[in-house]
Amino acid sequence: MRWLESYKKKIVDARTALERTISSGDRVMLNANCGQPQSLAEALGELAPDMRDVEVVQLLALGKSEYVRPELAANLRLNALFVGPGVRQAVNEGNACYTPVFLSEIPALFDNELPLDVALIQVSPPDEHGFCSYGVSVDVIKPAAERSRTVVAEVNCQMPRTLGDCFIHVSKLTYAVEVDRPLLELPSDEFTDVHRRIGSHIAELIDDGATLQLGIGAIPDAVLSQLTDKRHIGIHTEMFADGVVELFEAGVITNERKTLHPGKIVSSFVMGSRKLYDFIDNNPFVEMHPSQYVNDPFIIAKNDNMISINSAISIDLTGQVNSDSMGTQFYSGIGGQVDFVRGAQRSKGGKAIIAFPSTAKGGTLSRIVPTLLDGAGVVTSRGDVNYIATEYGVAQLHGKSIRGRARSLINIAHPKFREELEKFATEHHYL
16 A cells, blocks of 8 residues: 555644645635634644734634634734634624635635635545545535645544545645544534424425425424424435434435435535534445535536525515625625525425524514615525515515515514514505
8 A cells, every 4th residue: 555655754743734834925725614623723823923924714613713813813814705603703803804605606716716725624534545535524625625736634533434525535635634533513503482483384395305405503403303204305405414314314314306316415514413423424325525516506406396495694575685794794604595595496396495583682673674784795685585484484485576575574574573564665665
């Protein structure tokens, strides 16, 4: 095994690997989500004071983000392609940047607007042929590594070996940092009766044999909890969590009626518990692919009866969906919402659903609003929007006039805000 001899020569500690690979002016892609290489991220934070004009590009940052400390802004600047809790303050204080982009289109940025110098990845140990798996996070990091001149891999023996288009050979690695540490986990949210009612409404839109895309959080978990009487459900999704495992083990998810990749759960990353990571380990029922494939609307549309389920911060009475910001304060990102809305809309028998509780901040604010806040980002446009679900029901907006949209949305708003919404709609000639 010649690859093994070569691989052993590449093994160094995290600090040495970064000292030897990152130079002033470099653009560095850092693996994200639950696949963030924690040892490399920690070393990056330690070495940042000695760097100059280094840009770090990253999706959702879950782990410690010491590399975005305010005092490091001149040394190392984060460019977040999705704003997570660990970097939200830095972005909104101007110490980091946010780039809004569809998840399916991020890999193309690496060929054009965001060419990469270094990729910091996390993978499983090499198999007998010298291939490491990207494990829980394939998404945009695989194409990033393929386009970077230098690749530093945190090789973690606790990373599951997933299957699909998710491997890198050790010959492509510049350095390897071997570790044995638990992966980042994301606990499931507890869902309330409100979430359960939303899940019940959505479940009525899902037929046996449908293929689902679900995000993460209380609403997707509530939807899954309402599907125990369904049969032959399939999964084609940018990510999934523990709830999918439970329905698979219950025999609800079989993927047998999928028209694309029948028999397979298709995803690009997972976020959840160790139980989830053990489930995907060497599991032929699960195929992991990069985001430019999984999130391509034309690929998504090849799944008949494709149901996309996403959430939002607010929606106005004309159907504009805000999902990434609270006014001018950036909160999350575009992610894959529009990719799947458009893919599901073009699927034979497909449905695109945006779901959220009718109120926020303890019931003091309506999420269905007359107009979006100044600066709020329209992620899903009036032309793309279809089904909206709250605990009060489902509004179908596609093909409806402004009058029809306003009436349908007012009907699923919280009762205490309906009079206010109706008054606005009447004064502005929506009704």
